Amino acid sequence: xxxxxxxxxxxxxxxxxxxxxxxxxxxxxxxxxxxxxxxxxxxxxxxxxxxxxxxxxxxxxxxxxxxxxxxxxxxxxxxxxxxxxxxxxxxxxxxxxxxxxxxxxxxxxxxxxxxxxxxxxxxxxxxxxxxxxxxxxxxxxxxxxxxxxxxxxxxxxxxxxxxxxxxxxxxxxxxxxxxxxxxxxxxxxxxxxxxxxxxxxxxxxxxxxxxxxxxxxxxxxxxxxxxxxxxxxxxxxxxxxxxxxxxxxxxxxxxxxxxxxxxxxxxxxxxxxxxxxxxxxxxxxxxxxxxxxxxx
Amino acid sequence: xxxxxxxxxxxxxxxxxxxxxxxxxxxxxxxxxxxxxxxxxxxxxxxxxxxxxxxxxxxxxxxxxxxxxxxxxxxxxxxxxxxxxxxxxxxxxxxxxxxxxxxxxxxxxxxxxxxxxxxxxxxxxxxxxxxxxxxxxxxxxxxxxxxxxxxxxxxxxxxxxxxxxxxxxxxxxxxxxxxxxxxxxxxxxxxxxxxxxxxxxxxxxxxxxxxxxxxxxxxxxxxxxxxxxxxxxxxxxxxxxxxxxxxxxxxxxxxxxxxxxxxxxxxxxxxxxxxxxxxxxxxxxxxxxxxxxxxxxxxxxxxxxxxxxxxxxxxxxxxxxxxxxxxxxxxxxxxxxxxxxxxxxxxxxxxxxxxxxxxxxxxxxxxxxxxxxxxxxxxxxxxxxxxxxxxxxxxxxxxxxxxxxxxxxxxxxxxxxxxxxxxxxxxxxxxxxxxxxxxxxxxxxxxxxxxxxxxxxxxxxxxxxxxxxxxxxxxxxxxxxxxxxxxxxxxxxxxxxxxxxxxxxxxxxxxxxxx
Numbered sequence: 001x002x003x004x005x006x007x008x009x010x011x012x013x014x015x016x017x018x019x020x021x022x023x024x025x026x027x028x029x030x031x032x033x034x035x036x037x038x039x040x041x042x043x044x045x046x047x048x049x050x051x052x053x054x055x056x057x058x059x060x061x062x063x064x065x066x067x068x069x070x071x072x073x074x075x076x077x078x079x080x081x082x083x084x085x086x087x088x089x090x091x092x093x094x095x096x097x098x099x100x101x102x103x104x105x106x107x108x109x110x111x112x113x114x115x116x117x118x119x120x121x122x123x124x125x126x127x128x129x130x131x132x133x134x135x136x137x138x139x140x141x142x143x144x145x146x147x148x149x150x151x152x153x154x155x156x157x158x159x160x161x162x163x164x165x166x167x168x169x170x171x172x173x174x175x176x177x178x179x180x181x182x183x184x185x186x187x188x189x190x191x192x193x194x195x196x197x198x199x200x201x202x203x204x205x206x207x208x209x210x211x212x213x214x215x216x217x218x219x220x221x222x223x224x225x226x227x228x229x230x231x232x233x234x235x236x237x238x239x240x241x242x243x244x245x246x247x248x249x250x251x252x253x254x255x256x257x258x259x260x261x262x263x264x265x266x267x268x269x270x271x272x273x274x275x276x277x278x279x280x281x282x283x284x285x286x287x288x289x290x291x292x293x294x295x296x
Numbered sequence: 297x298x299x300x301x302x303x304x305x306x307x308x309x310x311x312x313x314x315x316x317x318x319x320x321x322x323x324x325x326x327x328x329x330x331x332x333x334x335x336x337x338x339x340x341x342x343x344x345x346x347x348x349x350x351x352x353x354x355x356x357x358x359x360x361x362x363x364x365x366x367x368x369x370x371x372x373x374x375x376x377x378x379x380x381x382x383x384x385x386x387x388x389x390x391x392x393x394x395x396x397x398x399x400x401x402x403x404x405x406x407x408x409x410x411x412x413x414x415x416x417x418x419x420x421x422x423x424x425x426x427x428x429x430x431x432x433x434x435x436x437x438x439x440x441x442x443x444x445x446x447x448x449x450x451x452x453x454x455x456x457x458x459x460x461x462x463x464x465x466x467x468x469x470x471x472x473x474x475x476x477x478x479x480x481x482x483x484x485x486x487x488x489x490x491x492x493x494x495x496x497x498x499x500x501x502x503x504x505x506x507x508x509x510x511x512x513x514x515x516x517x518x519x520x521x522x523x524x525x526x527x528x529x530x531x532x533x534x535x536x537x538x539x540x541x542x543x544x545x546x547x548x549x550x551x552x553x554x555x556x557x558x559x560x561x562x563x564x565x566x567x568x569x570x571x572x573x574x575x576x577x578x579x580x581x582x583x584x585x586x587x588x589x590x591x592x593x594x595x596x597x598x599x600x601x602x603x604x605x606x607x608x609x610x611x612x613x614x615x616x617x618x619x620x621x622x623x624x625x626x627x628x629x630x631x632x633x634x635x636x637x638x639x640x641x642x643x644x645x646x647x648x649x650x651x652x653x654x655x656x657x658x659x660x661x662x663x664x665x666x667x668x669x670x671x672x673x674x675x676x677x678x679x680x681x682x683x684x685x686x687x688x689x690x691x692x693x694x695x696x697x698x699x700x701x702x703x704x705x706x707x708x709x710x711x712x713x714x715x716x717x718x719x720x721x722x723x724x725x726x727x728x729x730x731x732x733x734x735x736x737x738x739x740x741x742x743x744x745x746x747x748x749x750x751x752x753x754x755x756x757x758x759x760x761x762x763x764x765x766x767x768x769x770x771x772x773x774x775x776x777x778x779x780x781x782x783x784x785x786x787x788x789x790x791x792x793x794x795x796x797x798x799x800x801x802x803x804x805x806x807x808x809x810x811x
Binding site for chain 2: 059060096097098099100101136138140141144180181184185186187188189190193194195196197198200201202238239240241242
């Protein structure tokens, strides 16, 4: 255990100051009237993907890359109620084949994070989230599409224990994501082994659960995490066919997150790797961000 | 602690509100089709010209028992009992099949086409196994229902339905057995009853003919097709529309007619359509005619081109001699300004494809996993025929004229494609927003299918001719917007399609229907 903690510590960049940047899944809050804006760049690539349960590569895709830049402000409404917003610009490409990359503004997301209770290092949090597509991108040209055009609402519970002295914490969360039906450009499509003679597509709801172990100090944070996400139902990628928004996309992802914010300005980084999945790419992803903290 | 519980309650309240706000109905609303009494009973349809039957009387149908016979009285009593009270499932089956026999079996065929429309995956040796009709559910599934395959399956389906219905109409008006509910008014009917005689049953004729064709075209779906047919047949009893002997006579007639139609299918040249040994000679000849750079597959590993000898399949409405007349004029040379101009158009769109261009490209894409462009036009034809409240035999005529024209369109288009062996824009670094078909560029298949369909449907539904023409033009340019065809591919395809459609119209004018 001691070595593990050491590993966590070593994996963070040491600095002094106040660690403040927060995410919709952590137990960190901006104090009333303070705002932290994160400007982030992310890149996710895969060469193998799961065609239903068959793991395969595709020489007509090669390496698939999704990149994004994103602004993500977190605002302290009160010391225990925060608002977080994000709006990414996303673009996709492949290293082989002839599928045209897609690009554009994706979805505006917002979360309300509320600390329900806090006692003896233990805390419980509720997060309500929602998202709206901003760009008029094509949702069913997968895997090139930059999003699914769903309107979503999510509910999340977070349980967190932080050892007061060391800053060592254990965090678990569960989320349920409601996703609206979408419209596609075509007026017939195949899903669930049949043809739907309409342009309306039912996108399955989804859920996720995560476990995080890390250290949070005033000026820095380091954490290892694992997440499992899945749709509640859905069909699968047919043999040698393309994905579709009705697919039951599932992934188990492990990764590391770290942050250093000595003063008003800080940086964060996140890496993730999909270890198992269905109807998704086995992606390796990273995000780096610059954080800027100010008070209103 | 109490305060925490209150907060927890508050949080749960928020979640509950959120859940209520978003637990809106996610069921998909599809346009529903319901049955109707036809606008015209087409009582002379027994004299319409058939495709494969020499005449409407070629297949004999025994005279039915008189309505006063004990056998028929017993049948009525049985029908009365079967239709008296229905379960929810039976009611749903009645409504579903009541929309129309030709309508539903065309829809089923399109769905099968979509389910089988996936190109084989390459194997570990980098080869693409050829689908095997003897082992249809193995990987890759048989068939690969690509556009030429789908056009052919739908053509034979529609021809079999039409020939069987013309024969059925002949016997209906020869024997003039009225609907069961007209003989016994106490029979509960669940669908509109017309004056069309019910022996043999048009539903049974269509179901049997359709299943015979579709079993041959989709041999992995035999149990599925038999289950659908059983339900269709029973729905006629549940609906109080046909007695058992109406159905038996219809099934027998439909089976025999469809078997005759399948006789043509077995010898129409489809078996040699995927003859890959011919391509080297095709390329050589195209080069002799001045082609600088031949089409090559843009997939890795290189995929053999789709059905290179489909142009040699037997057409319906024109002769083999006409095929040469229908062949497109030579495309622009690859170093000509005309080629450069149309390539530059694609390069410009690739840089800044508008959302409207993407929408049009996606709407008409009908690519892998779809019922293909011929399926798209069958759907349109079935819907307009349904909206016009056509009788079964008239809807079958519409779909046979359209279906044969679509297969003819595939034949002339594939003839031009492998005659010219012209490279795709992707050989000049153009990408695609709809997926790239694996065969030569010139001429555009979508344009040919759509030109033929719009011409035929415009003749059959003159008040909607302008709409069909606009749709065909949009389908044609959609392939430019999707970046997989030069404009000259599309223009030549549309022109050939119109000419193919005119051959079907010539047949329609001479089929004795007077329509």
